[in-house]
Amino acid sequence: MTRTRYSTAMSLDGYLADAAGSLDWLLTLSDEGTEGGFASFLDGIGAMAMGATTYEWVLAHEPLLEHPERWQQTYGDRPSWVFTHRDLPRIPGADIRFVSGDVRPVHAEMVQAAGERDVWLVGGGPLAAVFADAGLLDELQLSVAPVLLAGGAPLLPRRLEGRLRLTDARVAGVFAELRYEVGPPPT
Numbered sequence: 001m002t003r004t005r006y007s008t009a010m011s012l013d014g015y016l017a018d019a020a021g022s023l024d025w026l027l028t029l030s031d032e033g034t035e036g037g038f039a040s041f042l043d044g045i046g047a048m049a050m051g052a053t054t055y056e057w058v059l060a061h062e063p064l065l066e067h068p069e070r071w072q073q074t075y076g077d078r079p080s081w082v083f084t085h086r087d088l089p090r091i092p093g094a095d096i097r098f099v100s101g102d103v104r105p106v107h108a109e110m111v112q113a114a115g116e117r118d119v120w121l122v123g124g125g126p127l128a129a130v131f132a133d134a135g136l137l138d139e140l141q142l143s144v145a146p147v148l149l150a151g152g153a154p155l156l157p158r159r160l161e162g163r164l165r166l167t168d169a170r171v172a173g174v175f176a177e178l179r180y181e182v183g184p185p186p187t
Contacts, residue, residue, distance in 0.1 A: 002046070002111045002115075002116070003138040004111075004139070005120055005121065005139045005140075006137060006139070006141070007041070007120055007139075007142075008123060008141075008143070009026050009145055010144060010155050011144075011145055011148060011152075012144055013148050013149060013150065014154055014155045015149045015152035016155060017153040018149045018152040019149070019151045021153065029145055029146075042075070045120045046078065046113060046116070047078060047079050047080070047081070047113045047119045048078055048079070048081070048119070048121075049082075050081075050082055050123050051082070051123065052083065054122055054123030055082045055084070056088070064091045064094075065089055065091065068091050069093075071091045079096075080097070080122075081098075081109075081110060082097070083099055083100060083103070083127055103130050103131055103134055103136060107131070125153060125154050125157055129156050129158040132158060132182060134185075135184045135185050138182055139180065140182060142178045143176075143177050144175060144176040144177070145175055146174055164180040164181070164182060164183070165180060165181045165183065166178065166179070167181050
């Protein structure tokens with residue numbers, strides 16, 4: 001059964017990026033000792049979704065417009081949805097679909113495209129929160145880094161009380177990896 005997973009790294013105090021929007025704090029940490037690694041994780045992913053800010057960060061960080069082959073090398077041929085209200089550049093050769101509006105019909109397309117694999121919400125706490133509000137977020141998979149940022153972009157800009165159930169906790173190199181099942185929103 002296809003699950004929708006918000007899998008991300010965050011600081012110990014709950015931030016995805018620092019106050020300047022930077023991930024430099026994360027990129028300096030070693031992933032040595034993490035089980036399976038990113039390639040193993042991607043094997044279970046059939047479709048991806050991200051917000052515009054995450055997409056722009058990936059474009060700039062890799063630089064994918066100058067080297068579009070890097071998208072394929074990293075993410076393969078997985079279809080990817082980018083939720084945005086802005087005009088954004090397309091990465092040549094990548095299956096990227098720009099969308100806006102209600103996440104429900106788009107989610108149905110993503111689940112169908114994923115087949116037997118999962119949907120990965122790549123980034124953007126606000127986007128993950130919209131999926132959670134709609135009852136479409138099944139799991140939080142968090143790699144908690146030994147860093148305190150004291151501000152920045154939060155993991156989720158929502159309160160999720162009584163909806164999270166810890167299903168796994170383990171040491172993964174310098175990270176604590178936590179998995180939570182996300183229950184439905186209150187009725």
